[in-house]
Amino acid sequence: MTVEQALSTAQTEVTPDSALPNSKADRTPLLSVQDVHTWFELRRWGFGRAGHVRAVDGVSFDMYAGDAVAVVGESGCGKSSLMKTILGLHMPTRGEIVFEGRRLTTLNREALRWYRSQVGYVQQDPFGALAPFMHIERILEEPLIVQGMKNARERADRIREVMHEVRLTPVEDFLGKFPHMLSGGQQQRVVVARAMILRPKLIVADEPVSMLDASVRVEILRLLQGLQRSHNLAVLYITHDLSTVRYFSERIFVMYAGKIIEKAEVNDLLRNAYHPYTDALLAAIPDPDAHNATHLREVPPGEPPNLINPPAGCRFHPRCNRVIEGLCEVQIPPDFEPEPNHFAACWLYKEE
Ligand SMILES: Nc1ncnc2c1ncn2[C@@H]1O[C@H](COP(=O)(O)OP(=O)(O)OP(=O)(O)O)[C@@H](O)[C@H]1O
Numbered sequence: 001m002t003v004e005q006a007l008s009t010a011q012t013e014v015t016p017d018s019a020l021p022n023s024k025a026d027r028t029p030l031l032s033v034q035d036v037h038t039w040f041e042l043r044r045w046g047f048g049r050a051g052h053v054r055a056v057d058g059v060s061f062d063m064y065a066g067d068a069v070a071v072v073g074e075s076g077c078g079k080s081s082l083m084k085t086i087l088g089l090h091m092p093t094r095g096e097i098v099f100e101g102r103r104l105t106t107l108n109r110e111a112l113r114w115y116r117s118q119v120g121y122v123q124q125d126p127f128g129a130l131a132p133f134m135h136i137e138r139i140l141e142e143p144l145i146v147q148g149m150k151n152a153r154e155r156a157d158r159i160r161e162v163m164h165e166v167r168l169t170p171v172e173d174f175l176g177k178f179p180h181m182l183s184g185g186q187q188q189r190v191v192v193a194r195a196m197i198l199r200p201k202l203i204v205a206d207e208p209v210s211m212l213d214a215s216v217r218v219e220i221l222r223l224l225q226g227l228q229r230s231h232n233l234a235v236l237y238i239t240h241d242l243s244t245v246r247y248f249s250e251r252i253f254v255m256y257a258g259k260i261i262e263k264a265e266v267n268d269l270l271r272n273a274y275h276p277y278t279d280a281l282l283a284a285i286p287d288p289d290a291h292n293a294t295h296l297r298e299v300p301p302g303e304p305p306n307l308i309n310p311p312a313g314c315r316f317h318p319r320c321n322r323v324i325e326g327l328c329e330v331q332i333p334p335d336f337e338p339e340p341n342h343f344a345a346c347w348l349y350k351e352e
C-alpha cells in the first residue's frame, strides 16, 4: 500500500472538523506571519562585496486554531528558514510573527518561554533531534522542568499520558531506553511526544517523514493527523512530497525562491493549479505505485534561482514557458485571485 492509499483509508477514522468544539468558528488568527523576510548575511572575504541569502523574502499568511496547512516547494526554497523564523530560532530581518495577538519580537524572556510551550517542533531527522545520552523519560521530562512543573508525580503522569497518545506502549518498556535502541518510527514518536508534551496549540513539522521508510511514514502521518483533529491543533506541515498533502492538510502554500507563489484549499489546487510552477510540480508527482519514488521525481526543468541575487520580476520567469515579455522579467507579480480564495502570484491572472 502506498502512503497515498493508506492515508486515504485513514479518512474515515477521524472526527470531521465540523464536529470539533471551537473549530473554525473562532476566526482570530492563532499565528499571523506578516511580510516576513529572513535574510542571512554572507561573510565578507577580502574586498568582495558582502550580500545576503534571501531565504524568506516577503511571506504573509494567517493560521487558525485547528488549521492544517502544508508548505511545499523544492529544496532550498526557504521552507526550513520560514519554519525556524516562526519558531523564534531566527529573527525576521523584516516583518512580524504574531501569535495570539502578541508580536514575537516584543516578547521578553518569560513570554518567550510561554511561546515555546505553545509551539511544538517536529524535525526531519528524529535521531539527530534526540540527545543520545538521555533516556526517553528524561527527554520528555526536560521541557516540563524548563516550564517550571515542579511536582515529580505530575511530570511522570504527563509523560505517561503523552506516550499513550503517541502509542509508545507499553510505556514502561520505553521509559528507560536510549534513542539508539529505538527504530526510526519509534524515535519519531518520541519527537512527536516531546513536541506535544506542553500541550501546544501549533505544531510545526518540517519534513517529518522524509527520512523514514514508506510504511513508517504512513503511521507517523496518521499519528499527526489524529493529534491535529483530536486536539484541534494547528499543524504547519512542510514537505517536498505533494502526494501526501491532500490527506493531511486543508490548505496548501507553494513556495518558490523565498516567496509563496500560490495559496489555496488543497483540493482546489490539486484540481486546478494556476501558477506555471505549481503546474510543473503537479505534473511531476510520481506514479503512486512506483515504490518509494516520491523523492526521486523530476522537478520542473531548469535550476532554482540563486537567492543571493534572485532574478528581477517574477523569480520563476527564467524557467517559465508562459512568460509575458516586458512584464514578467521586470515587475514582481502581486497575489491575484483567479477564483475565490485561490491566490496566484502570476501576471497571467492580472485583472483587466
Ligand atoms: N543559517 C544560514 N546561513 C546562511 N544561509 C542559510 C542558512 N540557513 C539556510 N540558508 C540558505 O537559505 C536558503 C534556504 O534554505 P532552507 O534550508 O530554508 O531551504 P529548504 O526549502 O528548507 O530546503 P530543503 O528542502 O533542502 O530542506 C538556502 O540557500 C540555504 O543555503
Ligand SMILES: [Mg+2]
Residues within 6 Å of the ligand: 079, 080, 081, 206
Ligand atoms: Mg528544509
